[in-house]
Amino acid sequence: MEMFRRFEVQRPEPTGELEHVNVFTLLVAVVLSAQATDAGVNKATRALFQIADTPQKMLALGEEKVGEYIRTIGLWRNKAKNVILLSEALIRDHGGEVPGDRDALTKLPGVGRKTANVVLNMFFRQPTMAVDTHIFRIANRILLAPGKNVDEVEEALLKVVPEQYLLHAHHWLILHGRYVCKARKPECERCVIADICKAPEKTNDIPAPLVRWEETGLLPAK
Template structure:
């Protein structure tokens, strides 16, 4: 790239200072802060490129309002967005509020979504969450994670998606794509979605956090695919340290300097 790099191996902290930090963590019982294998400058550059590739990323689940978004995301578990959209177009045309969904009834909801996996249990949850919204929230979708997670069929991932897409909050819902990428490229590896979420929230720069969820999902869906990543089309291939890379662009042995970011 024609840039002068400083050594990636250079460590400004001395051995004695590292030992002091470790002793301090042991004494307080706190876990040391997570450190990605990528430097802050590299992570910033990764998300800068994602922002250039997709300046205004959008979720692919079709919805009309916050309520239909909650339903769509809940229905998307173990199903594709394309499949959910095909089923919900007619469903939402018939019922786009909790009361209309209750009036529709479980049996008719099943008829609309029977092409989606686990549709019987999901229909029950749609009825139950509609009733819960009317009973506890005056028919309005709550704007807190805690409130959303009281709804039947709504877990942390669904709540995070709704908070981001419906209410503009900077959350990060870890689905299968994000979980795979975070572990595959070593950005924020973890054994559970919650652990990956926590670590991604630590390392992603604040100015990129709002769109990070969609950037990572779309990157996983269309480029860093599960069976075989298409590294030859990847905008971060030269930064990626994944051992699964399918092209001959080597991973960097150096840290990108701050000046690449225009600082």
């Protein structure tokens, strides 16, 4: 698919923006990121992960202390509770290790399908599709994989994204939605897929093609 070919040229090795030091801290960071920005989570967890980078250390820290570190994050009380319960479950059921299995991950406190998919993709290098608000919006806006809910969009994306691009597809879409195809005002003039985008409306109704290819470093496929 030409869209993902261009994303790959633009960002050959896209990475998530949540800071972490190992798979456990990645899992915790993703849990904390629900209804919060990555920047806000990073600001709160830098100090936390310096002293609690394993389930055992996090459990020893305790719910109250964890709460003090993440107080600036939305829903911090419930999230602090889940982080402790999560740590307990990892120690009790998995020997303190984060499992590389979706079913096992989603049984952990505070871990939903999206969180599990992020961890499986970023650490275990599995070609999963973690549908967040950015991906849900873009999939519907540009008619890539329309769906009424995140499950429908995830299923549709897994069908339409070519296998060779699946490993990085969710990161490409998230970054595109965060920095270019924004919710309130998409910056179509900066978009590397503007001329092939199927969105019914574009910024200021500027007709495609919009991209100055010499500025993006990309060339349209012939």
